[in-house]
Amino acid sequence: MGKILSAYLTPHPPIIIKEIGMGEELKAAATISGMESIALDIKEKAPDTIIIITPHGPLFSDANSIAVEESLKGDFGQFGHRELSYKFHNDLDLSYQIVKNSLKDGINLAQMTKEMYKSYGIADKLDHGVLVPLHFVDRLYSQFDVVPITYGLLSSKELYKFGRLINEAIKLQKGDVSIIASGDFSHKLLDSGPYSYVKEGPEFDKELVNILRDGKLSKIVTFDLALAQKAGECGLKSLIILAGILSDYKIETDVLSYEGPFGVGYATAIFNILGEEAKDYIEDIEIDQKNKLDKIKNMESSYVKLARNSLTHFLEYKEYLEIPEDIDRELLDIKKPVFVTLKKNGALRGCIGSTSSREENLAMEIIKYAVEAGLNDPRFPEVELNELAEITFSVDVLEKPEPIDSIDSLDTQEFGVIVTKGYKKGLLLPRIEGVDTKEEQVRIALNKAGIGENEDYKMERFRVTRHY
Numbered sequence: 001m002g003k004i005l006s007a008y009l010t011p012h013p014p015i016i017i018k019e020i021g022m023g024e025e026l027k028a029a030a031t032i033s034g035m036e037s038i039a040l041d042i043k044e045k046a047p048d049t050i051i052i053i054t055p056h057g058p059l060f061s062d063a064n065s066i067a068v069e070e071s072l073k074g075d076f077g078q079f080g081h082r083e084l085s086y087k088f089h090n091d092l093d094l095s096y097q098i099v100k101n102s103l104k105d106g107i108n109l110a111q112m113t114k115e116m117y118k119s120y121g122i123a124d125k126l127d128h129g130v131l132v133p134l135h136f137v138d139r140l141y142s143q144f145d146v147v148p149i150t151y152g153l154l155s156s157k158e159l160y161k162f163g164r165l166i167n168e169a170i171k172l173q174k175g176d177v178s179i180i181a182s183g184d185f186s187h188k189l190l191d192s193g194p195y196s197y198v199k200e201g202p203e204f205d206k207e208l209v210n211i212l213r214d215g216k217l218s219k220i221v222t223f224d225l226a227l228a229q230k231a232g233e234c235g236l237k238s239l240i241i242l243a244g245i246l247s248d249y250k251i252e253t254d255v256l257s258y259e260g261p262f263g264v265g266y267a268t269a270i271f272n273i274l275g276e277e278a279k280d281y282i283e284d285i286e287i288d289q290k291n292k293l294d295k296i297k298n299m300e301s302s303y304v305k306l307a308r309n310s311l312t313h314f315l316e317y318k319e320y321l322e323i324p325e326d327i328d329r330e331l332l333d334i335k336k337p338v339f340v341t342l343k344k345n346g347a348l349r350g351c352i353g354s355t356s357s358r359e360e361n362l363a364m365e366i367i368k369y370a371v372e373a374g375l376n377d378p379r380f381p382e383v384e385l386n387e388l389a390e391i392t393f394s395v396d397v398l399e400k401p402e403p404i405d406s407i408d409s410l411d412t413q414e415f416g417v418i419v420t421k422g423y424k425k426g427l428l429l430p431r432i433e434g435v436d437t438k439e440e441q442v443r444i445a446l447n448k449a450g451i452g453e454n455e456d457y458k459m460e461r462f463r464v465t466r467h468y
Helices: 024-045 092-104 114-119 128-138 156-171 200-214 217-221 225-231 236-245 282-298 302-317 362-375 385-390 438-449
Strands: 004-010 049-054 064-067 071-076 081-089 109-112 145-150 177-182 249-259 266-276 338-344 347-353 391-398 402-404 416-421 424-428 458-462 464-467
Touching: 004 024, 004 128, 004 236, 024 128, 024 177, 024 249, 024 266, 049 128, 049 236, 064 092, 071 128, 081 128, 081 145, 092 109, 092 145, 092 156, 109 114, 128 145, 128 177, 156 236, 156 282, 177 236, 200 217, 200 225, 200 249, 200 266, 217 236, 217 282, 282 385, 302 362, 302 385, 302 391, 338 362, 347 362, 347 391, 362 391, 385 391, 416 438, 424 438
Parallel strands: 004 177, 049 145, 049 177, 064 109
Antiparallel strands: 004 266, 064 145, 071 081, 249 266, 338 347, 338 391, 391 464, 402 458, 416 424, 416 458
């Protein structure tokens, strides 16, 4: 019977590797010290296999993914150092047991073969979320197999359950295992960082570091996903899976370091296994989700209530909702275009609307596009009735677009953008999480329209009134 020897949290900035940093790595001395301490601890524990959870491998909206090729390779070529190359052996027995457990319990798990990588146009290489931590380990200890897992954009509950399934798979193996949760904290700590500063960046980092120091994994699995999204991080989901893996154990957490010298939060920590102490946080997650959604629903505007009722009615009766008799008068008197957006667990679940009003009033626009967003957004499967309790709605009412000659006339917080070339048209709403620059806003709109960045296209900007 296999057992878990230890678990760790690591960041994954390539700049902390000496050959890549070329002196800049010295600004992250505390992080490097933490990585070295983790590598030494792994050497002393001598695991047969290291499971590493990364944000930067093959990412799916509806599934986690796991490598099932025997030989695993990677290098830092994209960071200018292809000579820093690595080769590891996959623990296929453990990998396939994780696959078996996941499929049995209904947690989607993509099995990444060479053919799968090719079909999705993804390089068949280990990503830097895996390579940076293993670079430090491999210098001291190399007698281990690897199981690389990329988390999907799933709910906290699904990620946590997946972690528990990994723990069950480990127990069925012969070898001992260590786990690394690879992930950076907020990317928005400084204006000089990869993204502009937001106050939620340091708030997120401080709260998560305090939770780690307290060793309260239940607070990780119920962490505020809205705060995490605003902070622009990539480590929380790795930690949620780790919380599931460690849920049968009593642990003691040693936070080795935290710093953000380049505008991104880096934390290193060791989770020491003290013994068995079975516990399950599923009920905590479900209660937390229900309380948050109930609070949101109680505060919903008349616009959003109409959107929710419209999609609910259509899913139940397969027909459009009639305009309620007690509806607010303004929804009947105004004629403007709308976009309806659905989110599930903080991630987009559907968004459809129009740049011109097509119905007799706002009410009919909302009724129509709530159904469209739920059932006809080609990026997502149709929303099912049992999902609605976990979905939040917003309604954007669009003002008349105005032509602009320059990208300088845009502001991602104030204006949406429409790009047009012939019959091709792409639109991006304002205030989209993760879209922080005008250039990025236009690039995404062009991509949606299928217009090349170097083509001659027209731009318009528009304001919206967003209703929650």
